[in-house]
Amino acid sequence: VKGADPRCASLKSMLDLQNLISDLWFAPYRRYRKNDSSGFEHVFVGEEKRGKITGLHNWVQFYLEEKKGNIDYLGWVGKQDSDYSDDVNLVTVKFAWADDDGEVEEKPMSTILCGSTVEFEMAILTLVFLAGNQEGDNEFTLGSERVSVKCYPQNVRYGGPKIGTAYLEIA
Numbered sequence: 001v002k003g004a005d006p007r008c009a010s011l012k013s014m015l016d017l018q019n020l021i022s023d024l025w026f027a028p029y030r031r032y033r034k035n036d037s038s039g040f041e042h043v044f045v046g047e048e049k050r051g052k053i054t055g056l057h058n059w060v061q062f063y064l065e066e067k068k069g070n071i072d073y074l075g076w077v078g079k080q081d082s083d084y085s086d087d088v089n090l091v092t093v094k095f096a097w098a099d100d101d102g103e104v105e106e107k108p109m110s111t112i113l114c115g116s117t118v119e120f121e122m123a124i125l126t127l128v129f130l131a132g133n134q135e136g137d138n139e140f141t142l143g144s145e146r147v148s149v150k151c152y153p154q155n156v157r158y159g160g161p162k163i164g165t166a167y168l169e170i171a
Helices: 006-010 014-026 039-045 059-067 118-131
Strands: 047-049 052-054 071-076 089-098 104-114 136-142 145-154 162-170
Touching: 006 014, 006 118, 014 039, 014 118, 014 162, 039 047, 039 118, 039 162, 052 104, 059 071, 059 089, 059 104, 089 162, 104 162, 118 145, 118 162
Parallel strands: none
Antiparallel strands: 047 052, 071 089, 089 104, 136 145, 145 162
């Protein structure tokens, strides 16, 4: 694929692909301190950096945190999915999160693909990161919606870039 991540050319087996995916998503890297983040933590769990909530683009984590009373949903913002007749919807929300530091921080906007599986999201985000633009927009049609996957790498000292963030939004 033209523009594909050069690491794809060296894949010779399923194990090579598994190792690459593990490295992209789960290998710890430095945002502010040694090994303080990973792509999975940022995208699927959410994290705080310098007093601001970043990431948290997964409806399962959002649901679990809201169920525990840690997330206060503050409404929809920005562009929303136009077809709510199906089981999966892309929403943009605002929320406050009482995370692990005892303070409540507000995230003014986060896009979440509600109703999908973590496996689907990891697959589509990985595919776009490896075969698309790693520094911005990647537009395509998902169901009846025109969507964009935003990708940004986390460059590290050794090896290729890791997933810094990747998420879907309405194009």
